[in-house]
Amino acid sequence: MNSGNKPIGVVPLGEVCELTVKSIAAHILGYFQLDALVLPPMEHPMYAYNERRHQYDAGAIITAMESLSFPQCDKIIGVMDLDLYIPIFVHVLGEARQGGGAALVSIYRLKPSSSPSQEGLNLQMERAAKVALHELGHLYDLHHCMDSLCLMHFSGGLEDLDQTPLYLCRYCSLYLRDALAIKKRRREGEE
Amino acid sequence: MEDKMNIMVVDDERIVRESFAQWFRKSGHRAEAAASGSEAIEQLAKTPFDLLFVDIKMPGMNGIELLGKVKQEYPDTMVVIITAYGSIETAVQAMKAGAVDYLLKPFKPDQLSLVLEKVTQQKKLASEIQYVKGRLDQMTRFDNIIGQSKPMQDVFDLIPEVAQSDSTVLIQGETGTGKELVAKAIHAKSRRARLPFIAINCGAIPDTLLESELFGYQKGAFTGAERPRKGFFEVVSGGSLFLDEVGEISQKMQVDLLRVLEEKKITKIGDRFPIDVDFRLISATRRDLAQEVSEGTFREDLFYRLNVITITIPPLRKRREDIPLLVRHFLEKYSHQTTKRVDHLSKDAIQLLQNYDWPGNVRELENAVERGVVLSKTRTLSSGDFSFLRAAPAQVLRPRSLREVERDYVQGVLEESEWNVTRAAKILEINRVTLHKMIKRHQLTRP
Numbered sequence: 001m002n003s004g005n006k007p008i009g010v011v012p013l014g015e016v017c018e019l020t021v022k023s024i025a026a027h028i029l030g031y032f033q034l035d036a037l038v039l040p041p042m043e044h045p046m047y048a049y050n051e052r053r054h055q056y057d058a059g060a061i062i063t064a065m066e067s068l069s070f071p072q073c074d075k076i077i078g079v080m081d082l083d084l085y086i087p088i089f090v091h092v093l094g095e096a097r098q099g100g101g102a103a104l105v106s107i108y109r110l111k112p113s114s115s116p117s118q119e120g121l122n123l124q125m126e127r128a129a130k131v132a133l134h135e136l137g138h139l140y141d142l143h144h145c146m147d148s149l150c151l152m153h154f155s156g157g158l159e160d161l162d163q164t165p166l167y168l169c170r171y172c173s174l175y176l177r178d179a180l181a182i183k184k185r186r187r188e189g190e191e
Numbered sequence: 192m193e194d195k196m197n198i199m200v201v202d203d204e205r206i207v208r209e210s211f212a213q214w215f216r217k218s219g220h221r222a223e224a225a226a227s228g229s230e231a232i233e234q235l236a237k238t239p240f241d242l243l244f245v246d247i248k249m250p251g252m253n254g255i256e257l258l259g260k261v262k263q264e265y266p267d268t269m270v271v272i273i274t275a276y277g278s279i280e281t282a283v284q285a286m287k288a289g290a291v292d293y294l295l296k297p298f299k300p301d302q303l304s305l306v307l308e309k310v311t312q313q314k315k316l317a318s319e320i321q322y323v324k325g326r327l328d329q330m331t332r333f334d335n336i337i338g339q340s341k342p343m344q345d346v347f348d349l350i351p352e353v354a355q356s357d358s359t360v361l362i363q364g365e366t367g368t369g370k371e372l373v374a375k376a377i378h379a380k381s382r383r384a385r386l387p388f389i390a391i392n393c394g395a396i397p398d399t400l401l402e403s404e405l406f407g408y409q410k411g412a413f414t415g416a417e418r419p420r421k422g423f424f425e426v427v428s429g430g431s432l433f434l435d436e437v438g439e440i441s442q443k444m445q446v447d448l449l450r451v452l453e454e455k456k457i458t459k460i461g462d463r464f465p466i467d468v469d470f471r472l473i474s475a476t477r478r479d480l481a482q483e484v485s486e487g488t489f490r491e492d493l494f495y496r497l498n499v500i501t502i503t504i505p506p507l508r509k510r511r512e513d514i515p516l517l518v519r520h521f522l523e524k525y526s527h528q529t530t531k532r533v534d535h536l537s538k539d540a541i542q543l544l545q546n547y548d549w550p551g552n553v554r555e556l557e558n559a560v561e562r563g564v565v566l567s568k569t570r571t572l573s574s575g576d577f578s579f580l581r582a583a584p585a586q587v588l589r590p591r592s593l594r595e596v597e598r599d600y601v602q603g604v605l606e607e608s609e610w611n612v613t614r615a616a617k618i619l620e621i622n623r624v625t626l627h628k629m630i631k632r633h634q635l636t637r638p
Contacts, residue, residue: 059210087210088273090297098216143219154218156301 005184007035008136009073013061013080013104014044019121020107020128021079027129028077028136031151031166032176037073045080055085058095058104065102074183075139076102077132083108093161094131096138103135109158127161134164137172140179145172196307196314197239199223201231201257202246202273207296211244214303228252232260239532239570240268242310244294247274247281255281255288262289264535267317269310321527336372337517340510346373346502353500354380359452361437361497362475364504367554370475371435373502378431383471386430389423394436398444403460406447412461424457427470437497438478438489449493472497507549507556514545517553521560522572533564535571543574598633601626610637 010025012018025036048060061078070076084092084106093110096103110127112120130151137152145152150169155161168176198220200211208224215222223240225231227249234240243261247254258270272285275296282293291313292306336347353360354377362370371390378388393401403413407422423432434440440448451457452472456465474497483489507514518536526533536544549555563576601619608614616626629635 059206085297086214087204087206088214088297088303089210089300092300096217097213138217144217154300154304156299156304160301 006074011039012041096135196241228257338513342505358499367552368504390433394439409461437474438476525564539574
């Protein structure tokens, strides 16, 4: 681990493709140079189901995840195969609170429309990794970026998401590096 | 995100407010929330917001009502209407009332992103327009004389008429009333507009220097005259020369100026040959030149030369109805210059400014507003921001009744004579009985 920070926990919520979860962890290490641990799966978040919308409330799941203790991890990313929403949007692909402790990625809407194939699975995993890294960026207080060639550029839908790269622009990279360095210094100070 | 905005979400549902606010914060914007229209109005009075997301259905003041109020009080603030129960009628109603967009809850993430992009573009355009407008205002400052009062309207009517002729103009008015602005306006509307306008404050330049400045000199005319220099009479060549505080010039300069006006020729200092000059003279004074003529301190013949047309600018205290208009103008000017959004004035502040006597006239008012804008921590200036005016001596000079003056004077004399009525009556040159009657009438009591 390069940053000297605790690893990022990647936790499946309910039934999720194991390969996608592992791929997310690998992308965190590869693109953010942060260690990532795949944690044991958590139960299906039935408590967040909205009967009227037939969707799961992302805010409620994040609140529940943040209330749990993951002492070995710096941040937690929940991965699920359920349709997510926040009150103002019809759906979301992922969700995180700015500077928060936990984020969510849903692969429900990331699947290609074509019939299942290796290519389709690869695309789904790449999309899931982009959403996970983008939300992790928010957990480290990175904002949406104006640069369309930056991972932190806002993607409104799959078309946008496929155009978005997996890497951060120069400014966002610097910002992330600073955020991690500050965090490390604070922790060392506490110790 | 490049264009950070101050956004307020107004919705009675807490979960919706939070959801919006979190999303805006993720995009780097500053987001606040209000649970009702009245709460939103309260926040707007304290902090400027670029954009409001307003729910239509709220208890108390509904979204459309709030939109109307915002557009009336804070026209620069953009409003997006949001609703869960959309209809074409409400959308049309919202857009007609000045909403920048209309969103139906819940919406796709890219819809919100598009709305923000649209608002950002509009904001950018608005600030560009404001910048250009500011530049234009600066360039056309000569026309920037403000007032809707009758005396100012009379001045405005006179300017274009005067500008058409080539006669000398004397502008009379107290200090700070805008005499130079009127002179510039006359020049700008005259046939000499494309030629120079040169302003000289005669009161600020010593007499000998004024002579060399106006007439110019030849090389060696005096110690230090190492090269020839053209004077303003020559430099202005065809334009307008504005002599401010013309009442301050010496007797000698009065003679010289009279000769130039009569002959339209000047002779440079140290030169023997006169040269032709062509200019229009506009002069200004805060003194009563007619009075000075009768006292023999100002030449009568020069007075009549200068005074072919007279424009008298009223002092600000005689056109108090113009004060709110001027204040608005200066607020806009200094908010623009300082990039601080101070664009409102409380009722008590307007009252204070309208009651104050403004001995320094418009210039003093402008300085007061500038000071207020620079030091203000909120967007609304209140009477407290002008507390320095209360201590000003002008407050004492407000118009007072004869009764008030008499009471204060008699009280002063009594105090000076330690309430010795005989002594006080002697100072006042009245008899003791009259003084006793005055004490009774004014209910004066010994401290």
